[in-house]
Amino acid sequence: MPPDSRTTSPTRPMRADARRNYDRILAVAAEAIAEHGAEASLEEIARRADVGSATLHRHFPSRQRLLEAVFRDKVEALCATAADLAADPDPGQALATWLGAVARHAVSNRGLAASLMRGAHDGDPTLGATCHTMITNAGADLLARACRANAARPDVSIADLLKLVNAICLAVEREPDGAAQADRLLTLALTGVHPAGGTAGRKM
Amino acid sequence: MPPDSRTTSPTRPMRADARRNYDRILAVAAEAIAEHGAEASLEEIARRADVGSATLHRHFPSRQRLLEAVFRDKVEALCATAADLAADPDPGQALATWLGAVARHAVSNRGLAASLMRGAHDGDPTLGATCHTMITNAGADLLARACRANAARPDVSIADLLKLVNAICLAVEREPDGAAQADRLLTLALTGVHPAGGTAGRKM
DNA sequence: CCAGAACCGGAGTGCCACCCCAGTTAGGTG
DNA sequence: CACCTAACTGGGGTGGCACTCCGGTTCTGG
16 A cells, blocks of 8 residues: 555645655665664664654654554565465464464564554554554454364464464564574464373363 | 672671662552553652662662562562472473463563563573572473473473463553453463364474 | 761763754646 | 745754763761
């Protein structure tokens, strides 16, 4: 979605210079976030993009907006992956594979997990389709299929599953071997701690 | 452990006024952290404790030190719980129960999860027994027992397990129904997504 | 009671997010 | 082409933060 359209469409296209600045900020922001994570300094992004800080704040009124813009294409890629996997003959593995892909994206793109997490319910109704809802919708389908194939418990929600994945990624994001750890923890979470499919409950 | 002793003990006890300030800062910090989480403003804590910011920084050279001091007794309680549970006839459930207790503490004491997480490897060798290592040691025993009883996979480490719990708590900490969510996610992670203990692997 | 060590806190530094407003520029119109 | 206006810009201001320096104050042992 180009940045010049609002949810109510009849808006004039951006002026050429404005769009130039917008694009430059976005490119620089991607670098900075990859380097310093979701808490990268906005001031420095503006500086590196040769732009006043006011300009950055005008184009992206909140940090969350900037993150969403930076990660939009990654999120779209994940949604596309989900669509592909919807045709997989093994719905259970398709779901697991997709969650693994989400995790891999999240650890290799610092800040993505934080962005998806924060976007959950930050109450910005002006933003129609946030990355968070896009991902949720994409995953809901895979989970439903896995459920029907009896490969997932019916009482688990896609929101919970994604929260789990994002939590893991957020936690290991700053560690050197983050990818390996994320993979290990995700596998653990999906298969449980019991050795060979025991079904012991938990008492509190 | 009283704050006037270092790992090498021959240190004079704190002066009375210094200890007074130390205690007041700690009390105020506990409130502030409960209210605003681990990122509470140190400046405001100093202000509320009627103390110059320099005094706060002298007593607690880093945010992590302050967090550790605030949560020390909670962590000791968890370690005691672990010791009790070591006698439980069902090692698998004992482990699960303890992890649940850790989670409950972490969601009801904002900042605890962050503190335990950050303490993992922040390279502060001057601090002998951090909360992180205390918890890890306490849990290692429970996990070893569960392992011996074939109630936990042998390839799972206590570090991973705690990382998982803390990640979950960190993620749901700011949500209104955090406790319920944490419990649900923890159960999910411990038992896996498969309906009745299936053992399907994951392909990436 | 008094010397000196321990301790205190205000003022200073440098970073940050975010806002205001006077000046500049793009781009449609005559 | 020149011009006019709305859109856009960015320097500088505000307020908050973590953290440090240093002259002054307060404990405490002898």
